[in-house]
Amino acid sequence: MGHIRDFIETHYLHFNAAALKDAAQGYEKHLQNNGKILITLAGAMSTAELGKSLAEMIRQDKVHAISCTGANLEEDIFNLVAHDHYERVPHYRDLRPEDEQALLDRHLNRVTDTCIPEEEAMRKIERIMHECWGNADKNNTPHLAHEYFYQAIKQGAFQQHAQIDPKDSWLIAACEKNLPLFVPGWEDSTLGNMFAAACLREEVKAATVKNGIEYMIALAKWYQETSKNHSIGFFQIGGGIAGDFPICVVPMLEQDMQIQTPLWGYFCQISDSTTSYGSYSGAIPNEKITWGKLGIDTPKYVIESDATIVAPLIFAYIMQW
Secondary structure, eight states: OOOHHHHHHHHOOSHHHHHHHHHHHHHHHHHHTTOEEEEEEOTTTTTTTTHHHHHHHHHTTOOOEEEEOHHHHHHHHHHHHHGGGOEEOTTGGGOOHHHHHHHHHTTEEEETTEEEEIIIIIIHHHHHHHHHHHHHHHHTOOBOHHHHHHHHHHTTTTGGGOSSOGGGOHHHHHHHTTOOEEOTTTTSSHHHHHHHHHHHTTSSOGGGBOOHHHHHHHHHHHHHHHTTTOOEEEEEESOHHHHHHHHTHHHIIIIISOOOOOOOSEEEEEOOOOGGGTOSTTOOHHHHHTTTSSOTTSOEEEEOSOHHHHHHHHHHHHHTO
């Protein structure tokens, strides 16, 4: 079969396979035309170890910003420090409620076929992050959620516990590139819950971690500055807030700020969401024209498939040009 790029061009000719190839070629063309790409990460892509390919995409300057859920932010690091303690449950569809309770009793939190170990992953990172939050609280120097991760990475706090090669961590690669990250709804994450608990215990103030509005402000400033010289593309993995939040920055600037703003210059969505359910995530790209997010001529691609299969193939195709 040989080269992945050759394999895709030879065999991916119709239906979702063709959409994958077209989207990869569109991504490549966008970069060749001096474009930039924002990737969004929903679902459990970090636990699916997307870092194995995404980290290299970042290192090769083929990703220029990321919007992700708080879960994807932290789970990349959970996997880094506790990989050897994860347990895979390939027969997860056959689990009885009693089997699920047995996993809980062992402090194993299941994500489909993969169990994240609470003590080795979550509590270990909580202790590191609590120190970062506490220092910022004492010094009255609040930061965005991901900036605390960047601080800890720069200090080597996570790497000293690494159980995988750090080059397979997309967050470490992002930190090394000082990549802009946007993490809407961070409080809906394990560490967000832990931070809320620390606030309830009056150990830190809630304002120590900046909120989602401040992420939107940061995103708007990045978009305005970057779009002066580059068309910005949007590569959406999954749906939810990771995708819905950043794509709104264009109509916000255009309609609410009354600032003439370039539309997104490329759009691709990997999703299994169905339009007829009224889902924002499943809305076809043309619907986004009515919201002032995409234009008539914006290259648009929809791949209705499993992102854990599709995204690494697209990344491999792009990295092999």
